[in-house]
Amino acid sequence: MWRVGGWRRSQAAEPRAVPSVGALSSRTFPTPPGGASHRPQGDIRMRGVRACERRPTMWPSRKALLSVLLLAAPLGAQAPDFWDVETPAVLLDSQGRTVAVWVGTTQSGEHGIFVRREDAPADSLRLDAVASSSVSAPSLAPLANGGFAVAWNADDGSGAGLFLRLFDAAGRPASPETLVSAPRGGDQEGILHPLPGGGFAAVWTTPGVKGREVRLALRRFTATGVQRGPVVILKTFGTAETFNAVTPGPGNAVLVSWRLQNGTPCHWRAQRISLEGAPLGPSFAICTFTGEEGYTSSPSIAAGGGGYIAVWDGPASGIFGRRFALTGAPLGPTFRIDTLESLGDLYDLYGSTAVATPAGAFAVVWVVEGETDYLFGDAIQARLYGPDGTPLAAPSYLDSPFYCLPGDGLPSVAAGLDNRVAVAWESLCWDPDAEAPAHLDVESRIIALSGPPPGPGSISFSSLAQFGANEEDGFATVEVRRTGGSAGAIRLLFETAPGTALPEEDYVPVSGRLIWTYGNASPKTVRIPIVVDDRPEGPESFRILLRHFPGGGPPLATATVSIDSPGFLGFPTNSWDAFTEAWEGDSVTLQVERTGGRRGAVSLGYGWEMCCGGEAPIAGRLAWPDGDATPKHFTIRIPDDFVADGYRVGWAAFLSEPTGGARISASVHYVGAQDDEVSPRPGVFFLSARQQPVVVGEAGGFAELRVLRVSGMGGTVSVRWSVQAGTATPGADFQPVSGILTWGDSDVSLRPLRIPILNDSTPEGDETFDVLLSLPRGGARLGDPASLRVTIRDDD
Secondary structure (H helix, E strand, O other): OEEEEEEEOOOOOOOOOOOOOOOEEOOOOOOOOOOOOOOOOOOHHHHHHHHOOOOHHHOOOOOOEOOEEOOOOOOOOOOOEEEEEEEEEEEEOOOOOEEEEEEEEEOOOEEEEEEEEOOOOHHHOOOOOOOOOOEEEEEEEEOOOOOEEEEEEEEOOOOEEEEEEEEOOOOOEOOOOEEOOOOOOOOOOEEEEEOOOOOEEEEEEEEOOOOOOEEEEEEEEOOOOOEEEEEEEEEEEOOOEEEEEEEEOOOOEEEEEEEEOOOOOOOEEEEEEEOOOOEOOOOEEEOOOOOOOOOOOOOEEEEEOOEEEEEEEEOOOEEEEEEEEOOOOEOOOOEEOOOHHHOOOOOEEEEEEEEEOOOOOEEEEEEEEEEOOOOEEEEEEEEEEOOOOOEOOOOEEOOOOOOEEEOOOOOEEEEOOOOEEEEEEEEEEOOOOOOOOOEEEEEEEEEEOOOOOOOOOEEEEOHHHEEEEEHHHOEEEEEEEEEOOOOOOEEEEEEEEOOOOOEOOOEOOOEEEEEEOOOOOOOEEEEEEEOOOOOOOOOEEEEEEEEEOOOOOOOOEEEEEEEEOOOEEEOOOOOOOOEEEEEOOOEEEEEEEEEOOOOOOEEEEEEEEEOOOOOOOOOEEEEEOOOOOOOEEEEEEOOOOOOOOOOOEEEEEEEEEEEOOOEEOOOEEEEEEEOOOOOOOOOEEEEEOOOOOEEEEOOOOEEEEEEEEEOOOOOOEEEEEEEEEOOOOEOOOEOOOEEEEEEOOOOOOOEEEEEEEOOOOOOOOOEEEEEEEEEEEOOOEEOOOOEEEEEEEOOO
16 A cells, blocks of 8 residues: 555545546435425445444544455555545456555644555555645556546646546556646546556546636646647537546546536537547536426446446436437446345435446446345445447445445446446444444445446355254254355344244244355354153144344245154053954054154064063064154064863064164054964955856846855854945935844855846946945954946946
């Protein structure tokens, strides 16, 4: 960092008007109906901090730490502490490095112009300048040799003049301070503009011959700082005209714009003029009237791609723009640049500034003032457009949205040769958690016009906002990601909210802050304690919410956390009074259930033994994959001793050795086996037919089936039979009949069933109905099949 011009004083200088970088400008801030102005009144930074209710104790010292914040951190020694920073300007030199210049006042009272290039050692580039009573409005121009030129306005002895100094490719001073404008007894304020071929032009306003006129003067320089030709008067403004800005390019020409004091809404005009002062066509209108009577603002104009883009602050806190050909013909209608829906409630937009690349892509930068759903103070937004005027992305924030506020001036913008632009602005930052005072920054960002600008990015949950928690682990872990950018700091609040899971019973409610500093895009994790219990509850869920710090308003994002566990494995009952009845020689199938959770793969072993000597050896295993809770089965065979001893033998099935974190809920199931030699079995019922499948003609009269009693003959038993419609219609295709069949002790004879079939003359295709067995009595059981389907063949 080094000083290129200024004077030493004991008091701070009064703020100066801020020219836009890239165009010598006397832009005005519009006054909408009612008298409110976009121009910040007083100290915007003080108002922003008070709105955030920050400590007033940080303000008396107003300590300032000056740095240029780039995509890569700048090299060199740390800058001095500053009391104030004003009107920064920025450029990208021929090697793509960022150079920033500003008016600064140090804590020791030294006031002047300070410059820094991102790779320049500060101690080798600092120097004293010729003392002057005031300095203001610095500007920059790149040189073809890798160096750069710095100009600023200062007292020339007869008013304000334009001073110049050159620096070489190493960042060393290459010339003394030079007065570019001739003293004329009045203010002559100007700015630098780059020219094709590596040179530059100094442009300034100067009093006219008659005293009431203002002339716009230009002087050209080579890349080494040698003057080329005489001073050229580009335009003379009469008393009814007010100079606005001069925009360089394209080619060896500039665009001069001014305001006509004629009371019409379209009173801004522009004209293309050669560097020799010759008009290149008539002037044309730039109408910044956007529908609200009496509301207009001065445009910022950039040249590129064979045309111009003009932008201005409009009514209703809007930023508007319009593209023009070199001839001044409009290229399409006026369009809105900002998107109101992306902001919040209380805000104001001002300071719109445009910059274009040689290929015609352009960026628009502006200040967002007030409280929005994104920030608590002010911020810098930008929007990028392709050469055809198509937006490349939605407006993006460039600065730190939390605890950093833009200063009083407009953003500065400059285009490079590689389709990139640089943006710089005053910024006041502080840390609410630290006792250190606030500090001033000159912040800058580099934007590639082939894509969106490096903004703060967006915050979202990972895993599609769905997280699972194993109750046995004791914690749920939620990940929050920052994607799409890391410029600026972001602070969010997180908090839990109940769902089917209840606080304190199923989880411990938590809340806190998530903080990302500038350049940090690493994911953050939140851990929520889970309450472990022995209740088989099944999956439950709660929510975690993200909100803007310090809170309020709807959540930015919501994620669901599902609490689940491997669950409980067991028989449906573990009671001595509930067991399965069987006979010697039977095979008994038992069911094992997974309840209270389905997270992870689990298994357990099973076995059985004659009651009741304890746990049996494992005969096999049952397994459930992750998410599976379907019942599983295993079969045990009751041996037959073929002895009529009359004993009723008890058997016990055991479950043991669970895996995957599962627990056993009911580990024993009992089976009572009757002696089939002493007490014959009641038997099993099933349906049969002479031929299967059962098919009967429509004119066949009856469908004939039979019911068999097998595997037992003990006792009196019965079973109910019925007919159930399928595609056939009861009463139209068959007669709906039903009944109860009964067998006495030792009776195993067949029972025939006859279902009447009804004939009709309607062609309707084959149709079906079902014959069913149900409700066995006397200890008998239903076998397989216990139902048969009958098909009626259509003969029409």
